Amino acid sequence: MLQDYIKIFMIDYISNLLNFFYKFSDKLEKNNIVKKINKSKISIDFSSKSKQGEVSSNFYLITKKLILDDNYKFKKILSEELKNLDYIDNHEISVSGFINIFFKKKYLAEHLQYLIEQDKNYGKSNFGNNQKLNIEFVSANPTGPITVAHLRGAVLGDVLASVFQQIGYSVTREYYVNDSGSQIQILTNSLFKRYSQLLGYKVELKENEYPGNYLIELAKKILNKYEDYWIKADQIKREDYFREYAISELIKYIQDDLILLNIKFDKFTYESEIVKKNIIEELFLILNNKKLLYEGILEKPKGEDIEEWESRKQLLFKSTEIFDDRDRAFKKANGEWTYFANDAAYHLEKFKRKYDKLINIWGSDHIGYIQRMRSIMMAVTNKNDYLDIITCQIVRLFKNNQILKMSKREGNFITLKSLFESVGKDPLRYFMISTRSETAMDFNMNKVLEKNNENPVFYCQYAYARASSVINKSKDLNINIKNFNQHINIYDYLCEDEINIILKLLSYPYILNQTAKFKEPHRLTNYLEDLSSSFHSFWNKGKDNESLRLIDPSNIKKTQSKLIWLNAFRIVFKNLFNIIGIESHEKM
RNA sequence: GUGCCCGUAGCUCAGUAGGAUAGAGCACCAGAUUCCUAAUCUGGGGGUCGUGAGUUCGAAUCUCGCCGGGCACGCCA
Incomplete structure (x- = not known):
């Protein structure tokens, strides 16, 4: 861990100082002058707020009380050591115990020279040691265009990927396409209904089906190519065709929209591929060997009254044994794998692709899923930090001091494309990452267009x-x-x-x-x-x-x-x- | 009822690994343009850091209880 710190800080003055304090701590420990120094508590304050030095440190403050030998002249010895550093011009230890430090001008000039020589490469490092890092983000279901709901995660993932590339990771930007399951079936049906409508058949979309205009466009394209061929075609063949066509076209739409913000993915992984490869059997064996699967009955959640609650026996994952507070369904009562099980299989597949680390970016509506997925990855990899999940809170859009309400059902959601057209790439990208992702954010569409201090x-x-x-x-x-x-x-x-x-x-x-x-x-x-x-x-x-x-x-x-x-x-x-x-x- | 996240100035947000007197922008008030870009800058007022306890030399930051807001909470995806 400490080694990591030293590596991180190799090229800047903050690192040099930390490095010095770490070594000095080691020496104190070795000579039994102190028992143990918690090095993580050593800080370098480099903010402009502290006017008393170019930087300051709490090292003396936190260490002096640990000194075992009363005769040890800690302050004097520390001062001597600091004086001997060739990059420190002068320092003083304040009454309150902070070490205030000024650097040698020559040292800073050398670093400045280094900065200019490095130019585009300044800041780059090999800290990541070329480790393979997979960042999965967006992963919106291909049932419609990208909306603002995915915008924040999209930019966050893209920028994080760039940051990790800078410090020497080999990064894959990945999009997981949920192309099987009931939502896709509904999409397929919706598209066929649109197609039928174009041919004059009187069919209505149901409430849970997808009303957006984009499906009419797709239906027109099919019509142009096939005319009424699919009306009489075999149902299975027709559904296969409509499903595959809808997904491939919608993924194209999604890619085109994301390109507006200069976001490109290295890899799209399809749920159907994972299913085809039968990864889930492998996962089943791994979990079974670890005795983490059992036939059981989930308890009814307390508090909330769920009418028509029916206890059912099904295959459960013992996630409580790892990170979760509840065991989770792995198979449905009818014997099919749950969505969670398939998703877990996908994560196993990523592990099998030999990534050193995975990062997922999820919307806040998936917060409840974090612990079960982390549990799976812990069970598979034995590393508790192999999978890192970052969540984004929602972005509320404000226009003319009013919240723009959105409802996917009513089809009045705001697409990324329309937002891009009214605001532009730079403000969108900048604002999406300028607040902590866990904080719900208000995005004022009027203000980002102003060209002043407010922007x-x-x-x-x-x-x-x-x-x-x-x-x-x-x-x-x-x-x-x-x-x-x-x-x-x-x-x-x-x-x-x-x-x-x-x-x-x-x-x-x-x-x-x-x-x-x-x-x-x-x-x-x-x-x-x-x-x-x-x-x-x-x-x-x-x-x-x-x-x-x-x-x-x-x-x-x-x-x-x-x-x-x-x-x-x-x-x-x-x-x-x-x-x-x-x-x-x-x-x- | 349970879990996770959040609560800092009138508003939107920072607070860099527990450090020195809690910071920006907007809004409000008062100023700066013969001069490298005034899309900028300078000064002023404005805070029980939701609340109560605890941990310690020291807490917005860590722990616990409460209050308020968001998300989620059997086999959907």
Whole structure:
């Protein structure tokens, strides 16, 4: 575990410091000066809030009380060690016990140089060691177009996949297509009814069937090709045809819609394939060998009155033995596999494809399913973290201060496509990941179209455009920054605001790794907004104070110094924009 | 009734692994444009972090109880 930390933090100053404290802790333990230090409690605070140092740490605070020998001069020895670090300029241990640290300017300049050399690759690492990671998301049933209900998970999955790719995982973006089961049967019937209607037959859709216009379009296509052939055809052949045609066309629709947001899947796995391969028998054997299956009767849920409750004997999965609070049906009373059993088989199949780790992104309506699926994967892999499930709460759409209500049954749901047409890709992608996925989110369709402070997408893009405009302007002045090595003393020309921006830029690899670790892409947008704010603020200082402007034609060295961090700023922004999937405009 | 998630400023949300005086944006008030993009910035007011206890040097953060909201709760998918 500790090794992981060290690996993560290899390239940034936060990592270096943590690494130092970890080693120092080891030494204290080895020499019996302390018994045991809980290294996970060591923190580096790099926020701009702590004005007392460029960064600060609680290391002294949490360690001093663990010292066994009263004669051990901990504070003095720690200070000596810190002084010996070649990247620390000075430090002090405050009265309250925090260690406040300032870095050597040369050290930061070297990191800045590294950032610029790395360019597009800055932030990338091999932390993932090329492990195979499967991220399954969207997986909407192919019974209609993609709606806003799947939007959040779609962007979340796509961005997370990009983040993991950055830090060295081999990522597969996967979509699971539920193409068997009763919903699909209903879809097939609905399509045939539409087809029949086009031929003049008087059939009505039932309440649970799919009313959307898209099925009429599909029916027309069938009609054009086959005319009335299917009316008289063999029922089984006809159903096979309608089912397969509906699914393949609807999957195409779904793919086309997702491409609008630049979301592409590497693999579509069909439930029917899993069934055909009979994976479920393998799963059955595994669970049976572990004595996790039994014939039993599920208890009636307490509290809620369920009329017509009927106890039935069926095959149950002993998920209570692992993570769940209830055993779950594995076979229906009529002997068929449950949906859950088939889904579990699909997850076994992913395991058999030799992924090192699985991530699923589910809507909040599936929260109740998490523990049984985790239980299955624990039983299969013996690893409790092999499968990680992230849930998304709903997105409520607001327009003109009113909630847009949606009902799939009435067919008035809002499709991803229509939302894309009114809002555009960048705001959709940005907003979908800018809040924690577990928090229910309000999406205000009016505000995302505004081009001002209220709209963080534009706020960040504008910062990038401003930075770019300076770079372009500098080209007119023939200022080049190619020989960065000669300007290792750039800090002589920079003020505190700029140094703080540089520190933030250099924390990017750490932010990226934390984002992956917690699987929370909103950390990226927070980081972007923080940096944008610092940048705009600094920019405006140049209005009052000419010496703070980025370009000073009378002082080339100073201007070069500023252009260097400005370049770094653009590199980090561009990399982040790419990960989030929004555009970077040189001009706006 | 049970499980999971959420509750931070009037509104929308952050709070980076338990750290120093809880932060942004919007809204409200007052300012900044002969100057690299004012799609921006500066200043001001506004908080019992749902609530009560506990853990400790230290809690918005961890534990437990309560209150409020969301999702789900036999064989559907």
